Amino acid sequence: MNDRAARQRPAAPNRPGTGSALPSKAEKRTAAKAAKARAAAAAKRRQVLTVAGAAAAVIAVIAVVVVLAVRSDDPATPTQSSVGAGSAASADTTAEATRPAFPPVPEGADPALSTKPAAKAGSGSVSKLEVTTLIEGNGAAAQSGQTITVNYVGVTFADGKEFDSSWRRSQPFSFPLGGGKVIKGWDQGLVGVKVGSRVQLDIPAALAYGDHPAGGAPGGTLRFIVDVLSVA
Structure with a gap:
C-alpha cells in the first residue's frame, strides 16, 4: 500500500526557467565580482593603450624636429630664410651694379673732375x-x-x-640753362662753357639771392665752382 502510494505520488515540479536551479546569493555575488574585475581589467588596458599612443605621438614629433634641425644645419639644404637673404643680397648687388658711377665724368675729360674741388673765400669786392x-x-x-x-x-x-654742394648728395644737378630755374649768375655765367670744364663763378648779390634773402638762402656775394658734365 505504501509502495503503491509512493509510486502514484506526482513528481515535484521543476523551477521556472531552463529547468535548472536558480543561482544562490553567494553565486550572484561571485558573478558580480568577476564582472567588475573584468571591467576594471578592460579599463586598465584602454588606459595603457591611450598612454602608449600619446607617447608614440610625442616621439614622432621629436623625430620630425630633430630631422628639421639637422637639415637646417646642412649648408647644402637651402632654408626659406637663407633663400630670402640670398635674394636680398642679389637685389642689392644688382642695384649697386646698375647705379651710375659718381661723378659721371665725361669721356676724355680731365680726371680732376672726379675729385671735389676746394672752394675758398675770395678777396676784395x-x-x-x-x-x-x-x-x-x-x-x-x-x-x-x-x-x-x-x-x-x-x-x-x-x-x-x-652752404651747398652736389658732392654731398653724390648726385649731379640738371636744369634748363637760361630758363630762370636757377639764379641769374648761373643762367648767364655757364653759357658758352664747354663740357668737361671746371669754372669758378663769383656772383654779386644782385645776381644771386640778394643781400638779405628770406628762407635761409645765403646772402651777399657767392662763389661757386661748377663742373659741366653734359649738355643736351
Whole structure:
C-alpha cells in the first residue's frame, strides 16, 4: 500500500526557467565580482593603450624636429630664410651694379673732375659776374635752352663757408640753362662753357639771392665752382 502510494505520488515540479536551479546569493555575488574585475581589467588596458599612443605621438614629433634641425644645419639644404637673404643680397648687388658711377665724368675729360674741388673765400669786392676757367674742357659749349648737368660747390665769398654742394648728395644737378630755374649768375655765367670744364663763378648779390634773402638762402656775394658734365 505504501509502495503503491509512493509510486502514484506526482513528481515535484521543476523551477521556472531552463529547468535548472536558480543561482544562490553567494553565486550572484561571485558573478558580480568577476564582472567588475573584468571591467576594471578592460579599463586598465584602454588606459595603457591611450598612454602608449600619446607617447608614440610625442616621439614622432621629436623625430620630425630633430630631422628639421639637422637639415637646417646642412649648408647644402637651402632654408626659406637663407633663400630670402640670398635674394636680398642679389637685389642689392644688382642695384649697386646698375647705379651710375659718381661723378659721371665725361669721356676724355680731365680726371680732376672726379675729385671735389676746394672752394675758398675770395678777396676784395665783386660788383659784376666773374667767370674764371679752372679746367678747360673739350666738349660742346653749353647754349641757352639746353639742359645742362653739373656738379658744384657753393660757398659765401666773404668767408668761404660751404652752404651747398652736389658732392654731398653724390648726385649731379640738371636744369634748363637760361630758363630762370636757377639764379641769374648761373643762367648767364655757364653759357658758352664747354663740357668737361671746371669754372669758378663769383656772383654779386644782385645776381644771386640778394643781400638779405628770406628762407635761409645765403646772402651777399657767392662763389661757386661748377663742373659741366653734359649738355643736351
